[in-house]
Amino acid sequence: MAKEAPVRYVCSNCGFSTVTRTGKCTSCGQWGTFEAVNPTAERSAKYAGVKVEVVNSVSVKPPKRLSSGIGEVDRVLGGGLVPGGVVLIGGQPGIGKSTLLLQVGGKVASQGTHVLYISGEESAAQVALRAARLGVSSEKLLLYCGGDLEDALSHISSQSIGLFILDSVQAVKAPEEAGWPGTPNQVRAVAQMAVDAARAADVPAVLVGHITKDGRLAGPMLLEHMVDTVLTFSGEGYSSHRMLRAMKNRYGNTDELGIFEMRESGLTPVEDKSGxxxxxxxxxxxxxxxxxxxxxxxxxxxxxxxxxxxxxxxxxxxxxxxxxxxxxxxxxxxxxxxxxxxxxxxxxxxxxxxxxxxxxxxxxxxxxxxxxxxxxxxxxxxxxxxxxxxxxxxxxxxxxxxxxxxxxxxxxxxxxxxxxxxxxxxxxxxxxxxxxxxxxxxxxxxxxxxxxx
Ligand SMILES: Nc1ncnc2c1ncn2[C@@H]1O[C@H](COP(=O)(O)OP(=O)(O)OP(=O)(O)O)[C@@H](O)[C@H]1O
Ligand SMILES: [Mg+2]
CATH class of the missing domain: 3.30.230.10 (Ribosomal Protein S5; domain 2)
Structure with missing residues (x-):
């Protein structure tokens, strides 16, 4: 027998959707605004009015890219972060993924954009300690440390977030899906929620992904298909140099290489690569x-x-x-x-x-x-x-x-x-x-x- 999709509850005030009915909306804070929605009726309504169009008649504007504030990262991304675009970055444990993204978050925030850093792996004190070591400080860099992704994403609209970073897809939980964080179903559901949130708010998102022993991104292969860009961050154990490469990029080529040196003050781009x-x-x-x-x-x-x-x-x-x-x-x-x-x-x-x-x-x-x-x-x-x-x-x-x-x-x-x-x-x-x-x-x-x- 086919499994029925769970009933969803949508807030009549802000449109926030959840599978758990609560008295107070976690997004807008209003009480008693949730209404049950039949998933079948919702799906029919969603596709009603979707028509076939001639490609050339669709009006498009070139995406206005958001600079990551680090030239090497922008170059690998094909010119910067794209609104609504989702980047997945994978790399060995301890290679410096969180360091790089905290630096990116700090740079973007210092340019005046609100950034939400969602950390499912580390406590607020750990992230703050790293931020102090890297010299990252901006009032526009907001931190959410916890494992509930739905709760974390609810802050995107309430705080006018212009970029969110999820560290990592294996460490947070999607409430709609059963199982422990990091299981294939959870990873897929978490990635889908992050992609939906980025598209709905038209903001770029960067997700961190763990890798397996043989160097592949952990989780279902579908994860790499769901996102727009897949980056790998790598380096040899004996060297302090780190390489950033694009494996897939819907908004740029995949040939570029970014080289960084890991120092106590963080990752520093290497200008003279031949040297x-x-x-x-x-x-x-x-x-x-x-x-x-x-x-x-x-x-x-x-x-x-x-x-x-x-x-x-x-x-x-x-x-x-x-x-x-x-x-x-x-x-x-x-x-x-x-x-x-x-x-x-x-x-x-x-x-x-x-x-x-x-x-x-x-x-x-x-x-x-x-x-x-x-x-x-x-x-x-x-x-x-x-x-x-x-x-x-x-x-x-x-x-x-x-x-x-x-x-x-x-x-x-x-x-x-x-x-x-x-x-x-x-x-x-x-x-x-x-x-x-x-x-x-x-x-x-x-x-x-x-x-x-
Ligand atoms: N005080 C320090 N001085 C120099 N380098 C440091 C210092 N502290 C940490 N590092 C470097 O930062 C690395 C850890 O970086 P980070 O936590 O960003 O890695 P990560 O890829 O996010 O790891 P994980 O997969 O465990 O989350 C260490 O392996 C080390 O190379
Ligand atoms: Mg990390």
Whole structure:
């Protein structure tokens, strides 16, 4: 037998809806205003008058975004928070989700917007202590510490809230649904209530989500579909740096990367991102080659290091950190076959300094030349970067956004770049204006003659 939807009670004064009939409305404070509503009749009334429209005839205005007050966060969001839009942020325990959102709340409040921070995990004293440490203080930043989401959301209209933050969807309870907070049904109901509240009040909302041991957002997959933007906040245990990325964004692209440093005073955006991964050393060491990778619109200088160690074992070892192992093995095979540099008698190890991971094929050429340099035991020029995708025929192909990459290389003091011969037209601007020497090559063999000349 189908389960009947529970009867709802709607306040005739303010329209607040609940499943529990109370004498006093928790939203407007009026007594005896609740009226029972039949859910079936309510649903029919809701859809009565909904008509089909021609897409072009629907009047739309570009959303007026609300700045989070932190440039890195705005960039990852695609330009700021969108009214009615819901952002879900997930990350490891202790990574700094609450810290980041309290800082965002403080910045938005200091711009004159009322912010409601709903904390289901921490007491008011804990949040206040963190706020004092981070230097967050604004009369417009309001705090609700408790587990009843319906009660918490009732303050949105009464306090003219312009942004609400829910920390976290696993820690609060939706009264309509049975079960403990954090169970799949509860998480779904909590997220739905938050999404409905954001849409109804036309205010942005940011929800915190826990993650599972394998790094996925905890709760039903539906959670990620319900919200407009999903962000991940991550970092390595040994480092104080934290990365903010968008996994899904209905209001912007998902390529941008925000980098922060965790300090006692909170999360500080890192301006010089390339500097994080590159420590220029004066000693020329064989097997080291520079490239410029793109993380969204951010160019990052990457130092590819390769070590070749002779072995007598019939199956030499291949280890790669920062570039996918299969890609590294493929590049070693291309180097051997197309450029005539034998790799079979050596164990090969590749590492990208600073723990950077590159998916972009533009690092192929740098990986090949660093490998050739290690195998021949000859260092490369320290002021040169290599940009190109290497094909199975040993050809070197152009990369995207070459001008942005070369400008970053120049900013960091590199003076030479080896790029694909097909790039010629695109980098005319840089050659005309800057002091970089650009070498065009068509194949891996050309690159090797260029580097060992
Ligand atoms: N006094 C301090 N100085 C420097 N860093 C601190 C200090 N106090 C806390 N931190 C940093 O803040 C982190 C905790 O941040 P936060 O509570 O925002 O994480 P969270 O992602 O919300 O965690 P949880 O999932 O447990 O809620 C700590 O792991 C630590 O790195
Ligand atoms: Mg937290």
């Amino acid at each position: 994080l991964y590159w420590n220029r050393s004066d000693a020329a060491v064989p097997g080291v080659a520079m490239t410029i990778a793109m993380e969204g619109s951010t160019p990052l200088v990457a130092e590819i290091q390769t070590l070749a160690s002779p072995t007598t074992f019939p199956y030499p070892k291949r280890t790669s950190r920062g570039i996918e192992l299969n890609r590294f093995q493929l590049l070693a095979a291309v180097l051997e076959k197309r450029a005539g540099i034998p790799c079979g008698g050596c164990d090969l190890y590749l590492n990208i300094a600073g723990g950077l991971s590159i998916q972009d094929p533009s690092a192929d050429l740098a990986a090949c030349v660093s490998l050739a340099s290690a195998l021949r035991d000859k260092p490369l020029r320290g002021d040169c970067c290599y940009l190109g995708e290497v094909g199975l025929a040993g050809e070197v192909r152009p990369v995207t956004r070459i001008l942005t990459r070369l400008k970053e290389a120049e900013r960091l003091g590199l003076r030479r770049a080896v790029v694909s011969g097909k790039e010629r037209g695109e980098i005319w601007g840089l050659e005309g204006s800057a002091g970089m020497t650009i070498r065009h090559i068509n194949s891996l063999s050309d690159a090797l003659s260029e580097m060992f000349s």
